Amino acid sequence: MDVTFKKKKDVFEGEVALKSSDLEESHEKFSGKIEDCVMDDKIITIAPECVRCNLCVEECPVDAIEDSKSTKPARILDNCVKCEICAQTCPVNCIHVIESTAHVNDDEVKYHLKDIKVPHRKLQMQEINVNPEKCVSCATCVKFCPTGAITVPEGEIAQIDKEACIGCGACVNVCPEGSIELIRELGPVIKTKELLVDQDTCVQCQVCEENCPVDAIKLEGDKVVLDQEKCILCEVCSRKCPVGALKLEMM
Incomplete structure (x- = not known):
């Protein structure tokens, strides 16, 4: 992604004034002029394609990611320090690191957003098994497996194609009965x-x-x-x- 879009400066100032008035205890109208400037920032976001593996949650060094559930993807929290470890860890590239720049001049505010390429750590499945005593054939694991490695034949327990499995652990995380056991290898963080x-x-x-x-x-x-x-x-x-x-x- 490499996107640039613009907004009239007076419209931007009006939006800032509106938000500021909501925060003020008094009812005095906020009036302020936004000076010309350039602001840089970095945004880390998780796309809806999240497979609920929770690898990013496990690897975040500052606990800045909210757990994913079968009903919702993981979410970056406000205490994120933008170390990019989550983006390096995500097995399906759904965590994006975006550089943002805002240019404020006399007439307009121009925003530029650019996706930053992040290298990925080694992730490999070593062993994965389904406990036949616990599996209830609900097929929740099938829904979130990113490689289609899991099938649930009618009347049988979940079957895993070990050649197709990448060891992400999505099935382990979403299984309501805890019937899947996984051993995987996760490589070190790549220093860029x-x-x-x-x-x-x-x-x-x-x-x-x-x-x-x-x-x-x-x-x-x-x-x-x-x-x-x-x-x-x-x-x-x-x-x-x-x-x-x-x-x-x-x-």
Whole structure:
């Protein structure tokens, strides 16, 4: 996806005023002018094609994804730190990382949205079996299997084609009786970025340490020390650093 669309600036200002008035305790009309600017952001979203495997939920390092159910897909929560691990993990590419840019000028607001390609971790089924004592032949697993590897012949338990199974675990997650057992191999997260630390620019304010969601960065003396094993390359410290001493760059 690579999309650009525009909106008249006065329309945008009217929408902002309307939303602001809803938040104000007083009934005074909000009036504010939006100055020309450029704003960049990154959005992570889960498409309706989610197969309910919950791999993204299991792998999210900050618990920022709400569990999927057979009745609804997984959902990104507000505490997402945009580390992209979920997108690398999704077995069916339904988690999208989107770069968004908004240009505000004299007459209009122009938005640009672009899908970012994210590499995928290794995922492989090692063993999968159906417990005949528990399976009730409801075929819920069939509905969500992304490769069509499961069938439920009339009067029989679920049958799994192990050659077609990719080990995503959707069937395990949605089975109401817990009748499917899966062993799979999930490869390591692929590092596509690196966090650069400018020790000379750092002012030892400890903002990075206080805000790191996984305790991967510490201030020891007058030096910033980064634990590479813990760091999830999530942009939190680099965005919050007041002097630009931390920069997250593509490798």
